[in-house]
Amino acid sequence: MVEEGNFEPCNKAVEEDNEPKGLCYFFWGPIYWLKMLAVETHWSFVFGVVSVYGISQGLGGALARVGTEYYMKDVQKVQPSESQVYSGITSIPWIVKPIWGLLTDVVPIRGYRRRPYFILSGLLGLVSMLLISLHSKLHLVFALMALTAGSAGVAIADVTVDACVAQNSISHPSLAADMQSLCALTSATGALVGFSISGVFVHLIGPKGVFGLLTIPAALVFSVGIVLAEPNMPNFAYKEVSQKFLHAGKAMWTTLKCPEVWRPCLYMYLSFAVSLNINEGLFYWYTDSKQGPSFSQETIGYIFSIGAVGAILGAILYQNMLKDHPFRDLLFWIQLFYGLAGMLDLMLVLRVNLKFGIPDYLFVVIGEAVSQMIARLKWMPLLVLSAKLCPTGIEGTFFALLMSIDNVGLLSSSWGGGLLLHMLNVTRTKFDNLWLAILIRNILRLSPLSILFLVPRGDPNSSILPTEMLSSKDETEADEPKDIELVSLVNSVDGR
Numbered sequence: 001m002v003e004e005g006n007f008e009p010c011n012k013a014v015e016e017d018n019e020p021k022g023l024c025y026f027f028w029g030p031i032y033w034l035k036m037l038a039v040e041t042h043w044s045f046v047f048g049v050v051s052v053y054g055i056s057q058g059l060g061g062a063l064a065r066v067g068t069e070y071y072m073k074d075v076q077k078v079q080p081s082e083s084q085v086y087s088g089i090t091s092i093p094w095i096v097k098p099i100w101g102l103l104t105d106v107v108p109i110r111g112y113r114r115r116p117y118f119i120l121s122g123l124l125g126l127v128s129m130l131l132i133s134l135h136s137k138l139h140l141v142f143a144l145m146a147l148t149a150g151s152a153g154v155a156i157a158d159v160t161v162d163a164c165v166a167q168n169s170i171s172h173p174s175l176a177a178d179m180q181s182l183c184a185l186t187s188a189t190g191a192l193v194g195f196s197i198s199g200v201f202v203h204l205i206g207p208k209g210v211f212g213l214l215t216i217p218a219a220l221v222f223s224v225g226i227v228l229a230e231p232n233m234p235n236f237a238y239k240e241v242s243q244k245f246l247h248a249g250k251a252m253w254t255t256l257k258c259p260e261v262w263r264p265c266l267y268m269y270l271s272f273a274v275s276l277n278i279n280e281g282l283f284y285w286y287t288d289s290k291q292g293p294s295f296s297q298e299t300i301g302y303i304f305s306i307g308a309v310g311a312i313l314g315a316i317l318y319q320n321m322l323k324d325h326p327f328r329d330l331l332f333w334i335q336l337f338y339g340l341a342g343m344l345d346l347m348l349v350l351r352v353n354l355k356f357g358i359p360d361y362l363f364v365v366i367g368e369a370v371s372q373m374i375a376r377l378k379w380m381p382l383l384v385l386s387a388k389l390c391p392t393g394i395e396g397t398f399f400a401l402l403m404s405i406d407n408v409g410l411l412s413s414s415w416g417g418g419l420l421l422h423m424l425n426v427t428r429t430k431f432d433n434l435w436l437a438i439l440i441r442n443i444l445r446l447s448p449l450s451i452l453f454l455v456p457r458g459d460p461n462s463s464i465l466p467t468e469m470l471s472s473k474d475e476t477e478a479d480e481p482k483d484i485e486l487v488s489l490v491n492s493v494d495g496r
Helices: 002-017 023-041 043-075 080-090 097-106 115-134 140-171 173-213 215-227 238-256 259-273 279-286 297-322 327-341 343-349 360-388 395-423 434-454 467-471
Strands: none
Touching: 023 043, 023 173, 043 080, 043 115, 043 140, 043 173, 043 215, 043 279, 043 297, 080 140, 080 279, 080 395, 097 115, 097 140, 097 238, 097 395, 115 140, 115 173, 115 215, 140 173, 140 215, 173 215, 173 297, 238 259, 238 395, 259 360, 259 395, 259 434, 279 297, 279 343, 279 395, 279 434, 297 360, 327 343, 327 360, 327 434, 343 360, 343 434, 360 395, 395 434
C-alpha cells in the first residue's frame, strides 16, 4: 500500500500528460524523454548519438585533450611551439568534413550508407589508440600519424551520426529540436565528466594509459555500426557517384562567388585566423614548477571542466537573451570583450593577481570560464549566420563547407600561435616573453573589428541570400540526397 501511495501520482501524471510532474520530473523526466526518442526513432539511433556525441566526442574528447597535452610535454618532450603546430596537424581531418559527408551520402558500402562508416571510424580509433598506448618508444612522426588517424575516426563518426540526425529530422520533423538537444546535452555532459576525471587518470596511469582508455569510446562507435537500424540499398548505381560529386561542387562554387556569401565567409576565416592560439605555451607555464603555478594533473582537468561550464553558460545566454540581435552589432561587442578577456591571462602571467591576494587557481578558473563563455557566444551567431548562407538543395553540404572554412581558420590560428611562440623563444623552461605573446594575441583579437563591414547588417530573422537562391531550386537538387550531412556540426570543436 505504501508503494502504491508513493508512486501512483507519478504514474498517473505520465499516463495523462506523458510527462512526469513535480519532483518526479527530475528523475523520471529524462528517462521518459529518452524512451520517447528511442520509440519514435529506434533505440539504436539514440545509442548512436549518446555513443558518438556523449562518449566519443564529449568524454573521449576531454580525455584526449588533456592526455595529448601531457603526452607531448612529458613523453615526446617537444617544445610548446612545436606542440601547437602538431595540434593543428591532428585537426586536419575536421577540415575535410564535406568529403566525409558526401561519402556517407552518395557512396554506400554493401548497400548501407551509415553503418560501414561507423565501423571504419571505430576501427581507426581502436588501432590508433592501441598503437600509442602499447608502444613504449613511439617515434614522434608515427605518434602524429596515430593521433591524426584517431581524429579522423572521431570526425567520420561525427559526420555520420549528423547524417542520421538529419535523416530522422526529415522523417520526424516534430522531434528535430529534441534530437539537437540530445546531441548538445550528451556532448556537454560527457565533456564535463571527461575533464573532471582526466587529470586524475593522467596522474594514475599516465598519458599513454589514457590513450588506452580511449579504445572504449572507439569500440562503442564500432558497435554502433553493428546494431544501427538502417535499410539496405541493393543494386546501387555507383556510376552516378562521380556525377553527383561534380554537381555538388559546381553548386557550391556558384554559391561561393555570390558577394552575400563570400564576404561573411572571409570574415569568419579571418576572425578565427588572427586570434592566435597560444594555449600550449600557457599550458607549459601552468605546469612549470619554477616560473609558473605548477598545477597538478588533477587541477588542469578541473580547470578545463570549468571552461566547459562556461561554454554551456554562453550557449544559454545566447539562446535566452542575444539570439535576435543583428549579426554585426552582436559580433562587435563579442569580439571586443573577447580581446579584453584575454587580459586576464596577461595579469596571471605577470602575477598581478597575487598582488591583489587572488590565488592562481581561482584566477585561472575565472579566466577559463569567462574565455570559454565568450568564445561560445562568438561561435553561436556565426553558426546561425552560416546556416542562413546555405542555398536551397545543397544546404547540408554547403554548411559542412562553411564549417571547414572555420576549421581552416582555427588551423591557421594554431600554426600562427606556434610561430609566435617560436619567434619569442617561449620554450619548455623559458617563459620570459610569454607575456608579450599574450599581449600580441589580445591585440590581434581586436583586429576583426576593422572588417565587420563584411558581415551583413541583418538579424537571424531576416534573409541574407539573394531571392533567386531562396526561391529557385538548383539544377543539382534532383541528384542531391535530401539528408546530406548535418547542420549540427558545432561540437567540434570545441572542437576544436
